[in-house]
Amino acid sequence: MRPFRTRRTATAAAATVLATGLLVTGCGSGGGSADAAGGKVTLTVDLFGTFGFKEAGLYEEYTQLHPNVTIKQTDTQDEGQYWQTLQTKLAGGGGLADIQGLEVGRVASVVRNQADKFTDLGSLGIGGVNDGLVPWKGAAVKTADGKVLGAGTDIGPEAICFRTDLFKAAGLPTDRAELAAKWSTWQGYLELGRSYVGKAQPGNAWTDSAAGMFTAEVGQQKVRYADEGGKAVHDSNPAVKNAWQDSVTLVTDGLSAKLPQWTPEWNKAFTTGKFATLSCPAWMIGYIKGQAGQAASGTWDVAPGPGRTGNWGGSYLTVPKTAKHPKEAAQLIAWLTAKEQQAKLFTKQGSFPSSTGAQAEIKSVTDPYFNNAPIGEIFSESAANMPAQVLGTEDGVIGKAFTDALGEVERTGTAPATAWQHALDNIKKAAGN
Structure with a gap:
């Protein structure tokens, strides 16, 4: 991405905060409330995946503006593992960071069941932090009752990332517009995949996993796992069943590399050429760069995906009730999610902004x-067509149950109907039924 590392003065940073309605005590002088008291503050940030704050230089910029603040970030690549650990810490009341990330599939559960575990951002002076977002x-x-439990970061408009070198070797086109036309539907995507594997080197699959395709296809729906009244519909929704069947076809037609996402072998495959395409929400851009490294620059490209829309992922930043430095954490959150920083994150990392101004x-x-892909144009089109999804309290649990079941089909040869039932049984168990 084009460099976007301009350093702003503390005065400019304060103007930004004022302009977005996020005035926080001390920002105008280049420091937080602890700075005014002359104290040193270490803010802990616990995240999953690749939010990109560190990689885009935002922490470095913030600590230059706030020299008494040190930021220490911890990461868990697998959001499912992160969520389990977060639940353990919330139940025990200890070990939580000043700032905890939250994936969009978990927010309904937190808002309805765990609101008392997180600080209302309005009480910390940044109640309007989401006013400029979609x-x-x-x-x-x-x-x-009006409490604001998190500050919105990115959203996940979808596309397809692909390996131009592998496409050329298999005799496939690499023109983005031509590919977008060929895979304008998921059936077209599967058809082109069958053509690819018929010409590619043995061991080189069309895509990484059925889980990726399933999540992307379901992400194009307004109603997925719960309807607008909160009723669970994951077992009857035709859109979920269609995504399941398409993903099963991917496996039975030999198009999947059968790689569990977020695992070491999946990460390694970004450099070995084990798969040629990837369902690619905007935040995956930064992840690919981190895993494939600079040596792979120019071998990857991006094209509009089936349906030219979808929403996979997106996150929030929260302040747990047990945070040691809640006011300073709120100041950092307000700055990280402001329009200017969201624009930088996309330019540097591909994290698509939820801020309409940044968009x-x-x-x-x-x-x-x-390959100089017009990622702003591609992901903006996807975002413009993106449905406002209905979020259920168990979205994260349900999505994982289905993708785990597809892993059974891929890696153990479980019959699709049996795996589907396993998913439904595991969802019931998770709900205590």
């Missing part, structure tokens, strides 16, 4: 790593 982003973390600024962004 409306549904802020609404998802607002309780019935307006990044439409012309291209990415040299991905």
Whole structure:
């Protein structure tokens, strides 16, 4: 991506905060409340996947503006593992960071069942932190009595990332517009995959896993696992069943590399050429760069995906009730999620902004790593068509149950009907039924 590392003065940073309605005590002088008291503060940040704050230089910039603040980040690549650990810490009341990340599939559960575990950002002076975002982003973390439990970061408009070198070797086109036309539907994507594996080197699959395709296809639906009244519909929704069947076809036609996502072998495959395409929400851009490294620059590209829409992922930043430095944490959250920082994150890492102001600024962004792909244009189109998804309290649990079951089909040869039933049984167990 084009460099976007401009250093702003503390005065400019304060103006930004004022302009977005996020005035926080001490920002105008270049320091937080602890700075005013002359104290040193170490803020702990616990995240999953690749949010990109560190990689984009935002922590470095913030600590230059706030020299009495040190930021220490911990990461868990697998969001499922992160969520389990977070639940353990919330139950025990200890070990939580000043700032905890939260995936969109978990927010309904937190808002309805664990609101008392997180600090209302309004009580910390940043109640309007989500005012400049797409409306549904802020609404998802607002309780019935008006508490704001998180600050929105990115959203996950979808595309397809692909390996140009592997496509050329298999005699497939690499023109983005031509590919977008060929895989304008998921059936087209499967058909082109069958053509690819018929010409590719043995051991080189069309895509990484059925889980990736399933999650992307389901992510194109407004109603997925729960309807607008909160009723569970995961077992009857035709859209979920269609995504399941398409993903099973991917496996039975030999198009999957059968790699569990977020595992070491999956990460390694970004450099070995074991798969040629990847269902690719915007945040995956930064993940690919981190795993494939600079040596792979120019071998990857991006094209609009089936349906030219979808939403996979997106996150929030929260302050647990047990945070040691809640006010300073709120100041950092407000700054990280402001329009300017969201635009930088996309330009540097591919994390697509939920800020409407930032969205307006990044439409012309291209990415040299991905053959100068017009990622601003591609992901902006996907975001414009994106449904405002209905979020259920068990979305994260249900999605994982289905992708785990598809892993059974891929890696143990379980019959699809049996695996489907396993998913439904595991969902019932998780709900205590």
